[in-house]
Amino acid sequence: MSKTVAIIGTGQVGMACAYSLMIQQVVETLILVDINHEKALGEAMDLIHGIPFLQPMTITAGTTADCRGADIIVITAGAKQRQGESRLDLVQRNVEILRGLIPELMQHCPEAIFLLVSNPVDVMSYVTWRLSGLPWSRVLGSGTILDTARFRSVLAERFRLDPRSLHAYIIGEHGDSEVAVWSKVHVAGTPALAFFPECGDPETLEAIASQVRQAAYEIIRRKGATSYAIGLGVTQIIQAILKDQRRVLTVSTLLQGEYNLNTVYLSVPAVVGSQGVARLLPIPLTESEQTQLLHSAQTLQGVIAALGL
DSSP, X not given: OOOEEEEEOOSXXXXXXXXXXXXXXXXXXXXXXXXXXXXHXXXXXXXXXXXXXXXXXXXXXXXXXXXXXXXEEEEOOSOOOOTTOOGGGGHHHHHHHHHHHHHHHHHHOTTSEEEEOSSSHHHHHHHHHHHHOOOGXXXXXXXXXXXXXXXXXXXXXXXXXXXXXXXXXXXXXXXXTOEEOGGGOEETTEEHHHHOGGGOSHHHHHHHHHHHHHHHHHHHHHHSOOOHHHHHHHHHHHHHHHTTOOEEEEEEEEEESGGGOEEEEEEEEEEEETTEEEEEOOOOOOHHHHHHHHXXXXXXXXXXHHXXX
């Protein structure tokens, strides 16, 4: 791969992704595209002035036509989630943006992998897959990679551990119906609740899951938007693709029978490499977790059906 990434949308999330990619030296060429070209140009200039502190790279502001040859198209463009608004409330506004954007991008960069970050990310990923006609593996969403990080962060603080030493997953919708997979929370191959039985009562578990679910709303209430953490998460996905790491990440991808679910994009552990999603890794769920995942899928399928694609 040429390590060329185009970011569509230079709002707070798009630029957090761009800055993270830049300072971690993940890409060789970064292209910024925005309907407000002057904004994209200003952002590119600001980043370019930081290159002397890093290894050389190319940063430009352009149009969708300038994305030709990009390995990955990152789509962050879309309406901003307002205080008190759920991610699913953004559907109609952001689908209309994709209806105009995806055909343009397919004209110029049909060989790229498309990574959706715009919310509601599961629905946006599905819509992009349908509009682009690309193989499902080359259209993925950032999904619950951030929710999973929040889950691990909250648990690590409670357990007084490095979050990198703790394995835990949030699956399903990146939103209010997301599922905390308590049966798979473990440390050093041992169920975490065996180490910390005081956290095992249902009320405590639900309080932790609720803290993770409500995190974005709390951040939006305080500062207007979430950006830094998702920028870092998107960088991890891009690294996995550009370096063919075959890393297991909870990205939003198409289910085709896994977990007894079909034709819906949502997040489950998946192997991410140079071709996008290489394969899914279905994990055994408890009956309760499977029921919650079904509810999450039905929530998304109801939204998708209303779009009339």
